[in-house]
Amino acid sequence: MNSNKIKLYIVDPNTTFITTIEGLFFEKDEFGINVIGSSTTNSAFEQDRKKIPQADIYIVSANLPDGTGIKIVEFLKKNSVTASKPIIFTIDKQTRNHATIARQRGVNKIFQKPFSIKELIQSIYTLTGSPLAESQSTPLAPETKPTSTKLVTRDSKPPQKKDKEAGSIFRPAPPTPPSPFKSSQKVKETKEEKKATKTPEKEIQNPFKTNKQDDLFNKIENNPLLNIQEVDTANDHQSNQAVKTIVTFTSVSSTGKTSLLVNVAYAIRKYAKIKPKICLLDLNLLFPSVAFHFLNNELKLARRDIYDISADLNYLNEDLLMEALTYHKPSGIYMLNTPAETEFIHKIGTIKAEQIERILVHLRDIFDVILIDTSNAITEDLVLFPMQFADKNLVVLEPNYLNVVGVNKFFYVLNRLEDSMKEPIISKTHILLNKETRNKSIYSDTARDFLYDKKFIARVPEDPKFIDFANKGKFIVDSDSIATSSIIDLANFIYPINPKDEKRKSKFPIFKK
Numbered sequence: 001m002n003s004n005k006i007k008l009y010i011v012d013p014n015t016t017f018i019t020t021i022e023g024l025f026f027e028k029d030e031f032g033i034n035v036i037g038s039s040t041t042n043s044a045f046e047q048d049r050k051k052i053p054q055a056d057i058y059i060v061s062a063n064l065p066d067g068t069g070i071k072i073v074e075f076l077k078k079n080s081v082t083a084s085k086p087i088i089f090t091i092d093k094q095t096r097n098h099a100t101i102a103r104q105r106g107v108n109k110i111f112q113k114p115f116s117i118k119e120l121i122q123s124i125y126t127l128t129g130s131p132l133a134e135s136q137s138t139p140l141a142p143e144t145k146p147t148s149t150k151l152v153t154r155d156s157k158p159p160q161k162k163d164k165e166a167g168s169i170f171r172p173a174p175p176t177p178p179s180p181f182k183s184s185q186k187v188k189e190t191k192e193e194k195k196a197t198k199t200p201e202k203e204i205q206n207p208f209k210t211n212k213q214d215d216l217f218n219k220i221e222n223n224p225l226l227n228i229q230e231v232d233t234a235n236d237h238q239s240n241q242a243v244k245t246i247v248t249f250t251s252v253s254s255t256g257k258t259s260l261l262v263n264v265a266y267a268i269r270k271y272a273k274i275k276p277k278i279c280l281l282d283l284n285l286l287f288p289s290v291a292f293h294f295l296n297n298e299l300k301l302a303r304r305d306i307y308d309i310s311a312d313l314n315y316l317n318e319d320l321l322m323e324a325l326t327y328h329k330p331s332g333i334y335m336l337n338t339p340a341e342t343e344f345i346h347k348i349g350t351i352k353a354e355q356i357e358r359i360l361v362h363l364r365d366i367f368d369v370i371l372i373d374t375s376n377a378i379t380e381d382l383v384l385f386p387m388q389f390a391d392k393n394l395v396v397l398e399p400n401y402l403n404v405v406g407v408n409k410f411f412y413v414l415n416r417l418e419d420s421m422k423e424p425i426i427s428k429t430h431i432l433l434n435k436e437t438r439n440k441s442i443y444s445d446t447a448r449d450f451l452y453d454k455k456f457i458a459r460v461p462e463d464p465k466f467i468d469f470a471n472k473g474k475f476i477v478d479s480d481s482i483a484t485s486s487i488i489d490l491a492n493f494i495y496p497i498n499p500k501d502e503k504r505k506s507k508f509p510i511f512k513k
Contacts, residue, residue: 252406
C-alpha cells in the first residue's frame with residue numbers, strides 16, 4: 001500500500017455506496033486515494049478508534065440509522081487530532097435542511113445526492129492540498145505548482161444546476177468549461193512571432209496529473225462499479241417509508257393558525273395510508289396553546305418540558321426527548337411539552353435558536369412530520385430560525401388589508417434573512433387564506449402585488465362551528481364542515497395522503513377570485 005495516498009474514511013448507511021467508492025480506488029495508484037475505513041452508523045464510527053485518527057479526510061452522510069451525521073461532525077471537531085481535518089457532508093432531498101447546521105459545525109464541502117464522482121474526487125484533492133488538484137479557473141503552466149491549501153466551502157463555488165433526471169447517487173460530471181485564460185491586451189505580432197509564441201494546448205495542463213489518470217477520469221462515469229440500478233436498489237425500501245418533512249405555521253396576528261395546524265395534523269393521521277409519526281412543536285412560548293386543542297383526559301402527559309431538555313444540550317438524546325412528549329392516544333399525535341403556566345414566563349428567554357436547532361435535529365430522527373406553531377414576533381430567532389430550517393413554511397392570513405400589509409413586512413424580513421444566509425427561504429414559503437367568506441375575500445392579483453408574487457396554496461372557508469369544535473377538543477375534519485375539504489387539501493400539500501374525492505367534497509365552491 002502506498003503510504004503517500006490520501007486516506008479516506010466513509011460514513012454512510014448505504015453499503016453499496018461505500019463498496020462502490022472502495023472499489024473505485026482499489027489498486028489504482030493513479031488516483032492517490034485509499035479508503036482506510038468505513039461505518040454505517042454513528043455508534044460503529046465512534047468505536048473505530050484506531051482508523052479514525054489515521055484518516056486525512058472524511059465523507060459523512062447526513063442520514064444515519066441511529067442519528068444524524070451532525071453528531072459525527074461534532075465528534076470530529078471536538079477531537080484535537082481530527083479537528084482540523086476536512087469533512088465532506090452528503091445530503092439528499094430529505095436531509096437538505098441539515099446543510100446549514102453542517103456548515104456551522106465546520107463542514108468543508110457539501111454534496112447533494114446524486115452527485116458527480118469526478119467532482120467528489122477533485123474536492124478530495126483540493127481539501128487535502130494534494131498536488132493532483134486541478135485549478136478551477138486558470139490552467140497551470142508547466143513550471144507552476146499549486147501552493148494553496150485553502151479549504152473550499154460550499155459557497156466558494158457557484159451552485160450546481162440540479163439534475164432532475166439523475167437516478168442514482170452519482171451523476172455525470174458537467175463538461176469542462178472553456179478556459180478564461182486570455183490576454184487582455186492586443187499585441188501586434190508578426191506571423192512568425194505568433195507561431196513561435198503559441199503554446200500547444202496540451203502543454204497547458206496540470207503537470208502532476210498523469211495521462212493514465214486522465215484516461216481514468218474520462219472513463220470514470222461509465223465504470224461498472226457505478227452501476228445506477230445497484231446503487232438505487234439499496235434505497236428502494238425507503239420508497240415505502242414515510243416522507244420526512246418539517247413545516248412551520250406562522251402569522252402576523254391571530255388568524256386561527258393553531259386550529260388549522262392541529263386539524264391538518266389530524267387529517268394526515270386519519271387519511272394517510274402509511275400512518276406517519278407526527279409531532280407538534282409550539283414555539284409561541286408566551287402563549288402556547290396547541291395542547292389546549294386536545295381533551296385533557298385523552299392525553300398521556302409528559303414528565304419533562306422544553307426547558308428541561310434545553311438546559312444542557314450535551315445530555316440531549318432520544319430517551320430524554322421522549323420524556324418531554326405529550327401523547328394524544330386517539331389520534332396518535334405527539335406534542336413537545338411547552339408549559340403554559342404563568343410560572344414558566346421567566347424561562348422563555350432561556351430558549352435560543354441553538355437549543356431549537358438541536359431539538360429539531362433529534363425530532364427529525366424520531367418523527368416523519370413535524371408541524372411548528374410559531375409566534376407573531378416576526379423578527380425573533382424563534383420564528384426565523386425554524387423557517388430557515390424547515391422544508392416548507394406556511395404563512396396564514398385573514399382576508400383583511402391589515403393582514404396583507406403585515407405579511408408584506410414579514411416577507412421583507414425573510415428577504416433580508418435570505419440575502420444574509422445565502423439560503424432559499426422565500427421560495428419554500430407559501431401563503432394561505434383562512435376564514436374566507438363570500439363577503440370577505442382577497443383578490444389573487446392583490447396578494448401577488450403585495451406578497452412577493454405569491455399565490456394562495458389554499459383558501460379555507462370560515463365556519464362558525466370551528467370555534468365550537470376547538471373548545472370541545474374535537475376536530476372539524478371529522479364533520480361535514482365547509483372547511484373540511486380545504487383542510488384536507490392543505491394536509492395533502494404537506495404530506496402526500498392522496499385523499500379520495502368523497503372526502504374532499506365541499507358544500508359550495510371556494511371563493512377564489
